[in-house]
Amino acid sequence: xxxxxxxxxxxxxxxxxxxxxxxxxxxxxxxxxxxxxxxxxxxxxxxxxxxxxxxxxxxxxxxxxxxxxxxxxxxxxxxxxxxxxxxxxxxxxxxxxxxxxxxxxxxxxxxxxxxxxxxxxxxxxxxxxxxxxxxxxxxxxxxxxxxxxxxxxxxxxxxxxxxxxxxxxxxxxxxxxxxxxxxxxxxxxxxxxxxxxxxxxxxxxxxxxxxxxxxxxxxxxxxxxxxxxxxxxxxxxxxxxxxxxxxxxxxxxxxxxxxxxxxx
Numbered sequence: 001x002x003x004x005x006x007x008x009x010x011x012x013x014x015x016x017x018x019x020x021x022x023x024x025x026x027x028x029x030x031x032x033x034x035x036x037x038x039x040x041x042x043x044x045x046x047x048x049x050x051x052x053x054x055x056x057x058x059x060x061x062x063x064x065x066x067x068x069x070x071x072x073x074x075x076x077x078x079x080x081x082x083x084x085x086x087x088x089x090x091x092x093x094x095x096x097x098x099x100x101x102x103x104x105x106x107x108x109x110x111x112x113x114x115x116x117x118x119x120x121x122x123x124x125x126x127x128x129x130x131x132x133x134x135x136x137x138x139x140x141x142x143x144x145x146x147x148x149x150x151x152x153x154x155x156x157x158x159x160x161x162x163x164x165x166x167x168x169x170x171x172x173x174x175x176x177x178x179x180x181x182x183x184x185x186x187x188x189x190x191x192x193x194x195x196x197x198x199x200x201x202x203x204x205x206x207x208x209x210x211x212x213x214x215x216x217x218x219x220x221x222x223x224x225x226x227x228x229x230x231x232x233x234x235x236x237x238x239x240x241x242x243x244x245x246x247x248x249x250x251x252x253x254x255x256x257x258x259x260x261x262x263x264x
Contacts, residue, residue, distance in 0.1 A: 001050055001068070002176055011180050015044035016075065016187040023047070025067075027054040030130055030144040033074035037140040038132070041076055044187070048073035048179070070164075071147040071175055075186065078140050081198060083133050086141065087236035087250065088198040090115040091205040092189055093127045093143050098208055100185035101125075101147070104178055107168055111208040113238050113254055117147075122163035124148050145182070149175050202232050211256075216240070220252035 004020040011017050019042060026032055026049040033047045051067040065072055079085070091111070098109035098117055101124075110118045117125035125148065131141035148164035150172045166172050193201060206212055217226045218240065227242035237248040 002048070002179075007046075007048070007176055007179055011183060013044070013183055013187045015042075016183045016190075017046050017180075018042070018044050020046045020048065023049040025049065025051045025053060028052055028144075029072060029074040030128060030142050033076050033142040033144075034130060034132075037076045037078075037142060043076060043078040045076045046073055046183075065146055065148065066151045066153075069151040070149045071145065071179055071182075073179070074142050074144045075183075076140060076142055077190070079138055079190075079194065081138055081194075083136055083138060084235050085198045086129070086131065086133075086138060087114075088201055089129055089141060089143065090127050091232075091236055092193060092198070092201045093129070093145065093186065095201060095204045095208055096185040096189040097125060097127070097145060097147070097182055099189075100181040101165065101178070103185075104181050105165055105169055105173065107165065109208070110210065111205050113209065113211060113232075114236070114251065119163055119165075119168045123161055124163050124165065124168070143186075147178070147182075149173055149178060199234060202234075202236070206232060211254075215257040217255045217257055218249060218252040219255075220249065225249075225252075226257070 001024055002022060004022050007020055008017060029047040029049050029052060036045060049072055052072055094111040094115060094117060098111055101107065101109050107119055112118050115127040116123050126146045128144040129141055132139040148162065150166045151164045152166055154162045211229050212231050214229050216229055217224055225242050227240040230239040230241055230246060233239055233248045237250045239246055239248055
């Protein structure tokens with residue numbers, strides 16, 4: 001099991017990871033991070049665990065990861081931004097984590113709307129954002145990241161859906177090295193967004209996703225819509241043309257229906 005001291009060695013960040021809480025077992029790193037954030041824990045505080053008994057995914061789903069094989073952690077952010085910018089934060093995290101993983105492994109990582117990472121069409125990481133708003137601005141945001149690193153077996157229900165860095169490359173990775181690279185990438189992208197505006201992450205995400213122009217189906221509250229992706233809205237919604245009409249979707253499960261032929 002890693003320790004806060006070993007994780008910080010060579011971290012080379014200004015704020016992200018300046019305070020790290022490590023756990024062997026915890027119910028949820030996001031729940032712990034939210035409790036700390038409500039008590040004014042500083043921005044960049046990290047909660048990381050080997051095992052979560054109540055790890056959560058998007059839309060109330062569970063997140064299951066084998067102990068000692070993966071990365072499951074949460075980071076507290078306190079961005080000075082209006083509330084409507086919140087929907088851009090999953091895009092930022094996706095791009096930052098994908099960049100870090102590619103630098104360490106050389107693997108091509110794709111972003112899937114709204115908050116997954118894929119390798120070879122299979123899910124390798126999930127992102128969960130939870131936060132608190134005060135009036136019209138963001139009080140804090142907790143970003144939860146689950147990355148399948150060295151896990152080689154998955155439950156039957158995830159067969160053909162999930163993968164790991166080890167399965168994709170054929171060898172294991174140093175999880176501490178990956179953590180430090182992800183933290184550096186998160187901080188670098190975050191500082192750039194605060195300086196230049198959150199909207200600058202949209203073209204970077206689109207490049208990583210290669211979804212524009214694709215035929216997709218989107219499941220949303222029991223309803224399935226089919227259409228062509230036209231792009232992302234200024235607040236991170238998916239713009240889809242359905243029956244000749246463009247609409248903006250803020251949530252849903254996306255499935256690609258065609259083969260990739262669109263160049264960017």
